[in-house]
Amino acid sequence: MTATRLQNIPESATIKMSNLASELKSQGYDVISFSLGEPDFDTPEHICDAAKASLDRGETHYTPSPGIPELREAIAEKLNQDNNIETTKNNIIVTPGAKQAIFEVILSVLNKGDEAVLFDPAWVSYDPAIMLTGAKTVWAATKRDNGFSPVDVNDYITPKTRLIVVNSPCNPTGSVYDKSTLKEIADIAIDKNIMVLSDEIYEKITYDREHISIGSMDGMQELTITVNGFSKAYAMTGWRLGYVNAPDDIYKPMMKLHSHSVSQATSFVQYAGIAALQGDQSCVTDMVREFRVRRDVLVDGLDKLGIKCARPDGAFYAFADVSKYGTGEEVAGLLLNRAYVAATPGGAFGDAGRDFLRISYATSQERIREALERMEKVLELV
Ligand SMILES: Cc1ncc(COP(=O)(O)O)c(C=O)c1O
Structure with missing residues (x-):
């Protein structure tokens, strides 16, 4: 049954x-x-206070499906300033957690029979999301003595490859990809017209290496879907708040999925998100x-x-x-x-x-x- x-x-x-x-x-x-x-x-207290104030203002109803405009604007500004990703609020969807954003991306990009590249080892939920679409995961090698960075990425690309998933800083290895690794992936994506899902949920938690967004690289704006969220950087796991920045042609199908499934992220949590992004860091x-x-x-x-x-x-x-x-x-x-x-x-x-x-x-x-x-x-x- x-x-x-x-x-x-x-x-x-x-x-x-x-x-x-x-x-x-x-x-x-x-x-x-x-x-x-x-x-x-x-x-942090100022984030909790913003949610409480929102509740006190009675902001407990449906919001626009992609998220309240003020938060989407704050996210677009953050992506422009922190990540050098050129975007506007019209390409942002606020989601209940980054995980929802990742599912929406994968379901919107992949068809049955397509291939998606994951770097081995990878976070536990990408492969199940890919399996749900009927596409196949191709596990690409990483180099252990190079902090588990991808190597020879081109060897895993076939005419069926539609998506490469980049997760830097990486769960589970803690690896932060350097510019040359990201450039290798970007060059392949541009050459073969492959979309990249860049999951940047750990971007704020780096130690001695700078985080670089692949979506900021030349030629990658239309090929990168950037996912991020508030769970890890602001200790907000239970609030369920994430977001995605997607090029126009992916944004539209994602919005269909988003509006027919979760409708929106929780109203007062979105106001807390503004406080997180715009408050003291x-x-x-x-x-x-x-x-x-x-x-x-x-x-x-x-x-x-x-x-x-x-x-x-x-x-x-x-x-x-x-x-x-x-x-x-x-x-x-x-x-x-x-x-x-x-x-x-x-x-x-x-x-x-x-x-x-x-x-x-x-x-x-x-x-x-x-x-x-x-x-x-x-x-x-x-
Ligand atoms: C790599 C990675 N992406 C996404 C997520 C999901 O985060 P969220 O709590 O925003 O759904 C996690 C959570 O563990 C993660 O490790």
Whole structure:
């Protein structure tokens, strides 16, 4: 009785691991969770105040489907100023989370039989979205000793390629692509007329490397669909607020999907989005400063355990090679059941991640230190 299109789609591995951790917690175990991609900071006060003020003004009704004009204008201004992407509010759709934007893009671009390139390993939800369209995911290699940057991208392009997904800074590797990598992808997209979906949700969380938007590169304006959101930079995961900037011909079908499905993002949350973009950005800098310290505590600690882990340039994930102790799946099971430390097996993000664990360091320094101590005790028995 159920639709076949969903039968081969796996459940989200990150959510599965966090459910297992919650189950142990409910049995009274003190589980340290490294599994979810969610900042542990509170949403900054001025953003909460803007939502409260909006509620007090009675802004609780439907808004225009693509979003309130003031927020779309603020987003367009941000893209022009921060990202060098030339756009106007007429190309912006505000969505309930970046995830919705990504689904709308993929469903609007791909047909059955098309191919979409993902760089292996990649965030867990791109492949299921591609599968829903009947298109095929082509997994393209990344270079491990080059911080998991794509290599030889052209080898994965065929006449059927319609979309390349770029996610820099990357979940799960923390890799931030440099200009030459992005140029290689841009040159192929221009030469072969392929669309690029650039998921820039971690753009504000970078350490020593500058984030570059592929949509700002020469010739890429009409070929790039840029997705971003408020969840990670402003600790707003539960608010569900994201956006997409799309060229005219993709914008129109996306708007059909958007208006017939979610209608719009929540009214008062959109006002909070304006406060986030136009308010003081020191809240973002403060969070990133803390993430950097945690990253170093974690990577240095893993190094002492003999676990190889490149120091990530962005996002809040460490992608650790645990092959000394087993596959990512085996080590994740061991750590959860014996050390009560929850991390996600790297294989959930693609075959290239089989020997890895994705460790989300969006948790306090004390908890990271404690987790490392617990890991040491369990792993020395292996
Ligand atoms: C790479 C990537 N893109 C998109 C999202 C979705 O973000 P949102 O909370 O805005 O839906 C996530 C969330 O984990 C992510 O890691």
